Amino acid sequence: MTAIRIVVADDEDLARSLVREYLKDSIDVQIVAECANGFQAVKAVTELKPDLLLLDIQMPRLDGFEVLDLVGRETNVIFITAYDQYAIRAFDVHAVDYLLKPFSAERLAEALDRARRKIAKGESTTPTALATEGRAPGTKQDRILIRDGSDVHVIPVAKIDYVEAQDDYVCYRAEGKRLLKQQTLADAEAVLDAARFVRIHRSYILNVDRLAKLELYAKDSHAAILRDGTRLPVSRSGYSRLNALIG
């Protein structure tokens, strides 16, 4: 049996040393990296391709959910938290494994057993909806994270002009740049603040702050002209959603 390769991400030295101590005597487990913040965790997962990520939710730079958002499809995750009622509810709903600090060596071993079985079956653990559901209500994400290799781009939501669907990807347009993220347009819509972003078309979400004017394009169809002159198609239902927002 090959050892499970684990990345441990927690900003507290003591918390990491506890995991290290618990796993010291397990021969079939190998800690390949220890990370003290979210960026390090994303980098470690991208470069080392571990089997499992032990991920604390509260960390500097990127929190656990953001790390999951960036690497969730590539590795299995066991979350660690001290106390986080919303996150725990989301974990329970989606049957995602988690450890509550302080946890015992036995509890960690159980979680590892479950993860081992999932890895053997080739299952991935973590649904993407987790991040939106696991946060306290009213704490809408104010930035979009996009991974480019092992680098992470952080786009403040206010800087986004519009979002465009492109096959399996979503393209974010911000400050003249195009950044691709592997997700659906519906995922992007769920994350973005509905008071500012409108789905104007099957393939477009618009930041209404960027809208300069609306033109009648053909019967029943409009075009949105942005401040920088970009033209975007507006569907009939998109037009009514837009009207409902800017009234």
Add this chain to the structure above:
Amino acid sequence: MHPLLENRQRLAFYLIAWLPIAAILSVILKRDASPWLETLLLAPPMSGLYAFMCLSAWYVCLIAPLRGPSIARSLGTLGAASGLSSAIWILLGELWAIALDPWMTTPGLSDHYSTQAATAFAIGMLLYLLAAAAHYILIAVDQHREAEKATLEMQVLAREAELKALRAQIDPHFLFNSLNSISALTVSDPQGARRMCLLLADFLRSSLVLGAKKEIPVSDELHLVERFLDIEKVRYGKRLSVVRNVDPNCNGCLVPPLLIQPLVENAIRHGIAPLVEGGTIRMDVQREGTALEIILENPVDSTGEPMPKDGAGVGLENVRSRLAKLFANEAVVGVSQENSRFQVRLRFPCVQFGETR
């Protein structure tokens, strides 16, 4: 339910109090020439009967309170009730005497009784009024006890509310993370684990003791803050450093308990924790004339989200409302952020123990 009838002990005391009355009545009703047995057949049963009739005074006492504007009417009601009771009692006594008459060695018991009726009637009224007085006292005692119980219950409720507020204030993250640190230290550094336990116990105890008070000297609050920082130093290690500038002249100034500690907690949670390298918290406690000024400053992640002004939040709102309650508009709570430093400034009058504000 009648307070004497529902309590056997009280009822027993009441009936014992009637024994001397029965004796006096026996003396009054005794015919010179007849044996004591005759009087004992008449007076004690009458006393026993009247003892229970007088219990009805309780209901009269309830509808005729001896205070307020209707006191004259109450006295009238009482007089009428005593007269009526006594009359009924005398009548029943007469009937009893007539029934006994044929069995007596010397006839004329009922006639003798009739001659004593006026005296007996007066005694009856007097006894009824005495019973009423006893009932008034009983009612007053019960009311007092009820009021005392209500006050106690109120105190318990207030204390519970305080504890609940306190529980809400001690961040569960802090508690569980500290326990996790202890768990981690037990093997690598048993001495450190023990020290952490003691720090945590000291912190929790101090917050309970101080939290129950209305106001505490600033020095006590700062002691609590230091315990809190000691614990957080274990968790954050080199990432957390603190610079203090505390004027010893401030130590006697009174503050509401757990005023500064939640602000320090915010500074760590929203300032230090999101920073990879951590940073330095500044804490200034100064006297400015008659005012006490407390300034807390922490670094913030300039690339990340700004310090949540409202969210820093629950703690800051709490501080604002508590200071407003104590000092009205003499208290100032200011929040500012410049470059990557976030600052909370509190300013309010310094009041020492024994001074009035």
